[in-house]
Amino acid sequence: MVAKERFKAIFGNYLFILPALGMFLIFSVYPFFKVFQLSVFQWDGIMPTMKFVGLSHFKDILFRNPTWWQSVGNGAYITFLALTFQNCLAFVLALLVDRGIKGGKIYRVIFYLPPILSGIVVGLIWNWIYNGDYGLLNYALKALGLAGIQRAWLAEPKTALTSVAIIHMWRGFGWGFIIMLAGLQNIPRELYEAAKVDGANKWQMLRRITVPLMIPVFVLVSILTILGCMQIYALIVATTGGGPGYHTEVPVTRIISSMLGQSQFGYACAMGILFGLILLTASMIQLRISRRIKQE
Amino acid sequence: MKDSVLFYKIEKILGWIRDHFFLILVSLSCVFPLVWMLSSALKTQATVFSDMSLFPAHPQWGNFYLAWTKGGFGIYFFNSIFYTLTVVIGVVFIASLAAYAFARLEFPGKNIFFYLFLATLMIPLPGAFIALYVLLMKLHLVNTRLGYILIQINGGLALGIFLLKTFFERMPRDLEDAARIDGCGKFGIYWRVALPLAKPAIAVVVIFNALTVWNEYLLAMLLLSNKSLMPLQRGLMIFQGAHVTQYPLLMAGITITVIPIVLMYIVMQKYIIAGITAGAVTG
Amino acid sequence: MTKRAVCMFCVGAFLSCIIGFIGCTRKAEKATGITVWHWMTDRQDAFNQLAEIYEKEKDIKINFELYAPSGAYTQKVMAAAQTNTLPDIFGILGEKRIFASFIKAGHVADLTEEMDARDGKWRGIFFSKALDVNRFLSGNQFGVEPGIYGVPIDVTNIQVLYNKALFRRAGLDSNRPPSTWKEFIRAGEKLKAAGIPVLVSGWGEIWLIDCFASNYAFNIMGKEKVVATIRGDVPYTDPDWIRVFSIFKEISEKELLAQGVVTMVNKTAEQIFANERAAFAFNGSWCVNVYKGMNPALEYGAIPPPKISDKYPMAIWGGAGSSFMVNVKSEKRENAVEFLRWLTTKKQQVFLAKSTQNLPSNKYSLAEIPPILAEFADDMDRTTHPGILPVAEFPRVIESFNKGIQSIITGEKTPEQIAKEVQKVKDREIKSQRLER
Structure with missing residues (x-):
């Protein structure tokens, strides 16, 4: 009888994930399977026949495709900047607004505007800001007496990637901001009041209460930031097209160009799988670290 | 004594100025593109890049009317609202159920299932577009609203589950325990206790998904062919040709499409803040 | 309690609305007439006007369906090719290799016969460079049967x-x-x-x-x-x-x-x-x-x-700007070819050139185009394109x-x-x- 009860309970628990699982089985499994299948074939996306090539796509990407690794490096650089600067900015803004600062309501609305904005507008605006001959940034630098460092920011090997990363971060901090704001709401206010009674100052409260309780949210935001580097494709196309040379190529631009530009679907799928593995590893490391911190 | 009070006051004011200076600076960078977009919508194709003033001397208000009629926004608008509502409701319901199970309930294979969902977020599916089309063809869902909606619900699930799970796990357990003692079933606890408590997180899921669905067009292009089924973004395509882009009309069109999503955000962000008090009342 | 009732009512109304809405559109109406897929957003108006004229003249409906941007269009055409659901007329974006694959996979009609009919009357109206892009010569490296597989509608x-x-x-x-x-x-x-x-x-x-x-x-x-x-x-x-x-x-x-x-x-x-x-x-x-x-x-x-x-x-x-291909499996192949023939006659080409400012593919319509376009057009004979190299x-x-x-x-x-x-x-x-x- 007990076993039956237990079975019933577990079955009931499964019911909760059943709708999600059903959707997953119907709509995700087949495309997933297809991507894995294509990755061992040579296929141009049109012909009814494909040629089995085994793991040679993977071998080629891993050992004989330096531009792929350069693009991974570029993606990692942008993601690293986003993880640090973008998320710090998001956290500081969330803290300030959460403190019930005057005008907090207005700021709350404003900070989410960049993600809402159309990519077309973002591209147009930032191309104008960074332009070498009549750009806003160069104009401002000249006014500040820094005419020496004026340049076409998106066109020089040294500055192109960072310039793109800045647009990406500017566009992305709003996401982190609202998740962290929601996260701060879950911290019981009594904890702060108790700490105040104990004579803790703001800085101590931040370190002892806010940050430890926010760790799961930080992990969530970090993983979403890592995934965010998949969304950078449209931005690259609108600003640099991956150039100059390969300086602003990221994995997704490589995948799309080998799929649509060179019509090598199999190769592109293999790239996609490798890229997925990299993202998965990065996310797992995040989760591990947070678990260790939690245990301490 | 008097000095220290004064000092305290000055420090407070300085801090206030510092905070607001920073906040206003960031705000300006966020608002500027919006203002630029609006002012571009009021210019003509000839002045949009030559007249750099933010307040054009001869505002072309007619651009909004032109954009609306030329883009055929009427039916698209209705479609987009419908798609957004259904997808968001679907995602919130299905994802919150699963997320609650992953956060609070026990069953064999829990971790495997969770990581399976998480993995769908990670792999960019370059070949999947065509596979998806073939699949929907087999299910007779190509060129239907249902197919377009279901694919998007599925697309939003993984992120929704991950996000909501994080928030469910952070919630204090005592309220749920109290409800259990009161004789509430598992579903009852989820519905009456967990969901209301997770309002801020649900608001975030709603905001994210609504924005994604509202801006979606690649899937629509792939799956739909009837003009009467297309979402709003299709209307904007008219203004951005392979060669000619009609910038003022495009900006006017984007402005029109952005208004509902900003309104949605203004409404939803209140729940992010109001969540905790509402939860306390339920408890 | 009443609040709850209102709430339930709203949810119920919404659900039934959804079900009704989805149900009534499940059966996509089968398009009558000829369906054309293209990505040329800036020509949509001109195309629609031409379609109207054609319907009045020949009583055949032409549905110009627009899919953009070009990346989305490419994938749509590829997906449709996989499921044999290509429309009667479509365009192919990309290199000649891709074009060749579409032909070898059996999606594109060979129009050589139609072009050559009546002493090559149709073929004769085009800039030769415009046709070259759509032509496969014997012994081509792709292994495509020699022939002309597309109709250029403009040149560039x-x-x-x-x-x-x-x-x-x-x-x-x-x-x-x-x-x-x-x-x-x-x-x-x-x-x-x-x-x-x-x-x-x-x-x-x-x-x-x-x-x-x-x-x-x-x-x-x-x-x-x-x-x-x-x-x-x-x-x-x-x-x-x-x-x-x-x-x-x-x-x-x-x-x-x-x-x-x-x-x-x-x-x-x-x-x-x-x-x-x-x-x-x-x-x-x-x-x-x-x-x-x-x-x-x-x-x-x-x-x-x-x-x-x-x-x-x-x-x-330079060469052909954009071309249209006829679906070899289309039941309306004859009508589709007939429409393309009409679309490339002088009158229609002048209309397209004037309303979209593109160079016409019909060389006899040059006299009526704006002077700056003519400055481009007079060099058409010197053009080359990767698609016409062997x-x-x-x-x-x-x-x-x-x-x-x-x-x-x-x-x-x-x-x-x-x-x-x-x-x-x-x-x-x-x-x-x-x-x-």
Whole structure:
């Protein structure tokens, strides 16, 4: 009888994930399977026949495709900047607004505007800001007496990637901001009041209460930031097209160009799988670290 | 004594100025593109890049009317609202159920299932577009609203589950325990206790998904062919040709499409803040 | 309690609304008439007007269905090919290799017979270069049955444009644009001295670099040698190719490029030229329409790229702008062909040229088009296009070639280095192709 009860309970628990699982089985499994299948074939996306090539796509990407690794490096650089600067900015803004600062309501609305904005507008605006001959940034630098460092920011090997990363971060901090704001709401206010009674100052409260309780949210935001580097494709196309040379190529631009530009679907799928593995590893490391911190 | 009070006051004011200076600076960078977009919508194709003033001397208000009629926004608008509502409701319901199970309930294979969902977020599916089309063809869902909606619900699930799970796990357990003692079933606890408590997180899921669905067009292009089924973004395509882009009309069109999503955000962000008090009342 | 009832009612109403809504649209109405898929957003109005006229004349409905941007369109066509759901008429984007695959997979009708009927009456109306892109010759490297597989609806070519007003401001004769490379450099230096940025082009989109470079390759070494290079008989480290690469080094070192050209999107480049912020542009014939909208008063002319050598003629990149293919499996094949025949008659072509400012593919309609378009059109016979060469270069080689040129312009690498790098990629591709066979 007990076993039956237990079975019933577990079955009931499964019911909760059943709708999600059903959707997953119907709509995700087949495309997933297809991507894995294509990755061992040579296929141009049109012909009814494909040629089995085994793991040679993977071998080629891993050992004989330096531009792929350069693009991974570029993606990692942008993601690293986003993880640090973008998320710090998001956290500081969330803290300030959460403190019930005057005008907090207005700021709350404003900070989410960049993600809402159309990519077309973002591209147009930032191309104008960074332009070498009549750009806003160069104009401002000249006014500040820094005419020496004026340049076409998106066109020089040294500055192109960072310039793109800045647009990406500017566009992305709003996401982190609202998740962290929601996260701060879950911290019981009594904890702060108790700490105040104990004579803790703001800085101590931040370190002892806010940050430890926010760790799961930080992990969530970090993983979403890592995934965010998949969304950078449209931005690259609108600003640099991956150039100059390969300086602003990221994995997704490589995948799309080998799929649509060179019509090598199999190769592109293999790239996609490798890229997925990299993202998965990065996310797992995040989760591990947070678990260790939690245990301490 | 008097000095220290004064000092305290000055420090407070300085801090206030510092905070607001920073906040206003960031705000300006966020608002500027919006203002630029609006002012571009009021210019003509000839002045949009030559007249750099933010307040054009001869505002072309007619651009909004032109954009609306030329883009055929009427039916698209209705479609987009419908798609957004259904997808968001679907995602919130299905994802919150699963997320609650992953956060609070026990069953064999829990971790495997969770990581399976998480993995769908990670792999960019370059070949999947065509596979998806073939699949929907087999299910007779190509060129239907249902197919377009279901694919998007599925697309939003993984992120929704991950996000909501994080928030469910952070919630204090005592309220749920109290409800259990009161004789509430598992579903009852989820519905009456967990969901209301997770309002801020649900608001975030709603905001994210609504924005994604509202801006979606690649899937629509792939799956739909009837003009009467297309979402709003299709209307904007008219203004951005392979060669000619009609910038003022495009900006006017984007402005029109952005208004509902900003309104949605203004409404939803209140729940992010109001969540905790509402939860306390339920408890 | 009442609140709850209202709530339940709303939810119920909403659900039934959804179910009803989905249910009533499940059966997509089968389109009557002929369906045409295209990606040309800026021609949608003109197409619809033509469709209306055609329906009145012939009582056949034409549904022009627009899918954009081009990346989405490409995937839609590919997906439809996989499921055999292509429309009666469609366009194919991309290189000739892709076109060949569509033919080999059995999706595209061979129109040679229709073109040749009545002593080649239909074939005779087109610019020959426009047809070449749609033609496969016997013994082509793709293994496609020889024939004509598409109907060009417009042609295009890419030339150098110069701003007459800026020429005058720099003290140059606006009626004597440079015709040789030396003259171009001299004019550029004069413009630069007057504080005017010289050449602008969307070289962030690498195919425009490819056009510029291949023009000069034809001019420096002649068509035969270019073809030999693609075939693998001449290496990219050949002095003539180094000379092609060095052109970019020269204009970059002499600062004859507007700032940021290497990563510029062509639409930005067009803004810059239209707003008189650069004296020269390297752009295609579609720009006439773009400039007309942005700056109707812009005073400019179109010239072929200034030649660098007298040994071989200068080539101009161009050919068919866009073409329509007929679905071989369509039940309405006859009607579809008939419609395309109508679409390419003089009257319709003039209408399209006037309303969209594109060059017509029908050579007899040239007399009635605007003068600046005619300036482009008179060079149609000198055009060349990768699609009409007997061989095609590997996509990866093309990419490293163009990206390499970007690195030359930024000063990161020398022409010699790039030549070596490109040849390395070429060798690898040849090797792996041999392994395949």
